[in-house]
Amino acid sequence: MPIDQDSFHLQGYARLSRAIEPVLIDSLCAAIDAIQSRVPRMSEAERARLVFEKDLPAHRRDDVQAQAVGDAIFILGEPCAFDPMFDALLDHPAIRDAARTLLASDALTVHFMNVTIKHPRFGRSIGWHRDFPNDYICPASSGFVRLMLCLDGMEEAMGATRFLPGSHRLSDAEALREKSEGTPPRPSDDEGMALECTAGDLVAIHPKVLHGGGINRSDRMRRNVVLQIGLASEPLVTTEREGVTGRLLS
Numbered sequence: 069m070p071i072d073q074d075s076f077h078l079q080g081y082a083r084l085s086r087a088i089e090p091v092l093i094d095s096l097c098a099a100i101d102a103i104q105s106r107v108p109r110m111s112e113a114e115r116a117r118l119v120f121e122k123d124l125p126a127h128r129r130d131d132v133q134a135q136a137v138g139d140a141i142f143i144l145g146e147p148c149a150f151d152p153m154f155d156a157l158l159d160h161p162a163i164r165d166a167a168r169t170l171l172a173s174d175a176l177t178v179h180f181m182n183v184t185i186k187h188p189r190f191g192r193s194i195g196w197h198r199d200f201p202n203d204y205i206c207p208a209s210s211g212f213v214r215l216m217l218c219l220d221g222m223e224e225a226m227g228a229t230r231f232l233p234g235s236h237r238l239s240d241a242e243a244l245r246e247k248s249e250g251t252p253p254r255p256s257d258d259e260g261m262a263l264e265c266t267a268g269d270l271v272a273i274h275p276k277v278l279h280g281g282g283i284n285r286s287d288r289m290r291r292n293v294v295l296q297i298g299l300a301s302e303p304l305v306t307t308e309r310e311g312v313t314g315r316l317l318s
């Protein structure tokens with residue numbers, strides 16, 4: 069089943085149900101658990117690829133204090149550098165086909181990969197934002213897509229990703245101007261719609277759609293692998309690079 073292009077272009081996002089097989093999802097979850105438990109023994113170089121919940125403002129996790137969240141990882145950057153299991157996603161037909169369909173090209177490169185983790189009971193909320201432009205790894209135009217693989221599934225109480233449907237309909241110039249002139253007032257956190265998913269679902273995020281999501285107030289883990297994939301013809305204009313950056317999606 070192909071990804072729903074109409075929904076992507078109309079709403080700014082689309083979901084492909086059960087795109088990735090459970091056995092791979094289980095292996096990725098086990099790999100993340102092993103990385104999390106290895107944190108106390110990690111080198112500085114490995115820790116530098118992680119963003120820890122305790123280092124971020126407490127107001128986005130209901131003021132749960134840093135001492136109470138331990139070494140919980142919020143962003144696991146460059147997961148392929150920790151476990152080659154993540155490489156399997158770059159070769160997975162469901163990922164390749166979704167990106168080719170949505171970007172209408174066979175000549176695509178990987179920009180980056182991470183795992184965004186909302187731990188049970190305090191995993192932080194993410195404010196409304198667009199992915200284009202971003203300061204991390206970004207081309208000059210919005211010729212890219214983020215594909216988000218839900219490892220645990222997402223319910224609203226778990227801090228499911230929220231979308232403001234149709235908010236991607238602005239020009240690249242307007243999105244760039246908005247960023248340079250300061251963010252205009254955003255909707256309140258509970259506006260838009262929470263996209264509930266099953267483990268293994270793949271969500272395509274338009275680079276200009278407003279999205280975010282609430283705190284994980286449930287007792288379940290909420291982990292998503294996020295992959296940014298772009299047109300090979302669009303050079304990157306930011307300076308950061310990952311090991312996977314520039315890899316052709318074959």
Ligand SMILES: O=C(O)CCC(=O)C(=O)O
Nearest residue numbers: 184194199229281292294
């Ligand atoms: O994990 C999520 O809910 C969304 C991740 C996200 O907002 C992003 O990659 O831009």
